[in-house]
Amino acid sequence: MKAALLEAPHRMSVGVQPDPELAPGHVLVEVATSAICGTDVSIWAGKMPANIPVIPGHECTGTVARLAPDVTRLKAGDRVVLNPVTACGVCHYCLRGLTNLCLNGGLRGREVPGTFAEYVAVKETEAYRIPDNVSFAAATNFVGLYTVVYSQRKAPYIPGGKVAVIGQGSSGLLHTQLAKVSGASSVIAVTRSKWKLEMAQRLGADEIVPAGEVDPVERVRELTDGFGADVVIETAGSAQTIVQAYDMVRPGGAILQFGIGPLAVDGVPVQNYYFKDITVIGSRAGLAEDFDRAVALVASGRIDLEPLITHHFPLDEIQKGFEFVEGGGDGGTLRGVIQIGKEG
Ligand SMILES: [Zn+2]
Ligand SMILES: [Zn+2]
Structure with a gap:
């Protein structure tokens, strides 16, 4: 062959x-x-x-x-x-x-x-x-x-919740679509790319955040009455966006770490596990x-x-x-x- x-x-x-x-x-x-x-x-x-x-x-x-x-x-x-x-x-x-x-x-x-x-x-x-x-x-x-379905099955708060999806590549766009289908009250798509934001909107995102133009953490807080998102789905896998996820999630909320990031990331606020009582969820295949x-x-x-x-x-x-x-x-x-x- x-x-x-x-x-x-x-x-x-x-x-x-x-x-x-x-x-x-x-x-x-x-x-x-x-x-x-x-x-x-x-x-x-x-x-x-x-x-x-x-x-x-x-x-x-x-x-x-x-x-x-x-x-x-x-x-x-x-x-x-x-x-x-x-x-x-x-x-x-x-x-x-x-x-x-x-x-x-x-x-x-x-x-x-x-x-x-x-x-x-x-x-x-x-x-x-x-x-x-x-x-x-x-x-x-x-x-x-199938990996997106598996990971969202492990995440709490999606039905009725406010879900921020960082990164709108093919995985991010699938997360955006699935969160919407699963009953999120608001899906907030975050990325630097304008055309990906437009596509996210076409595929069901309620709000879009152009990360290159505004502070994405601030903007997500504004869109969630100052609390932060119930669930942050991190799909970009960069050190910067991984740290942002910790500032974007509301106290008591959850981070779904979907993007395959570097081995270790400086600046991850480990104290937030305690003070913000957050849950961080991993997911493989x-x-x-x-x-x-x-x-x-x-x-x-x-x-x-x-x-x-x-x-x-x-x-x-x-x-x-x-x-x-x-x-x-x-x-x-x-x-x-x-x-x-x-x-x-
Ligand atoms: Zn692959
Ligand atoms: Zn085996």
Whole structure:
């Protein structure tokens, strides 16, 4: 099969790789689209350890092409999205249902072969049917949405609450949409980017805060009667925005730390845990049930994934695609995808 191979940081080739083998319990998926996610870019840039040389990619949609004889959950021709993480099913955490914390798991395109390839073989339990009303390219966002669903399930106060979402990249926009759908009384979108604020508004944000023009902490306080937000969802992952979240949350409120920040952040006001009695919630990947919820949210038309895809590249131009995304895109970039199959 044709596939990309990351040979060294910043060096990708496209060539012929062995077809994946179809082990018992596995399905062979003909890849349609695989998105370029921030994690892929970190691996590509050598900032995140990986089993190089590796076929990169982990946010993937496609069609079930072949099944092992014992597969019962899926059939040939099913349109699916793949769980980006593998889990062993038998370790301490898997046995407790916490497959996102599997001791023997890995990320496709990092520890195990990835999805910038014509075919990928996965356990039948790692592929989820996607609704017909969403394109293969947009459906790569299910991988983001299931993590957003998982994290908001862990957050209190969203129904009826005032929710500030810092950062309006693809994850932030999904958080904005989901908080609104989940019954937040007010969703406040915070980012420097004007066009992302406009998109946030179109996707349901009640208030927008242009962080480059106003003090976002002050503005969120004004919008919450001086108290601060019931929940602050931090998706930008920068040291500055992480510290801002502590000043933006009301006493007794909660911070959902979704953005993958640096190892440690100076200036985190640890005393606020006591004096403001706040709750800080972490979140890593998600569970199988979160894919089911994500699919139901999109199938019912409550969440729109289509606007999040802004750029398409053919597999042969994957190097160009990564350089483009790593360089920050063209000022109107949310998500770029690599088009591998015929259908978008
Ligand atoms: Zn990803
Ligand atoms: Zn495990």
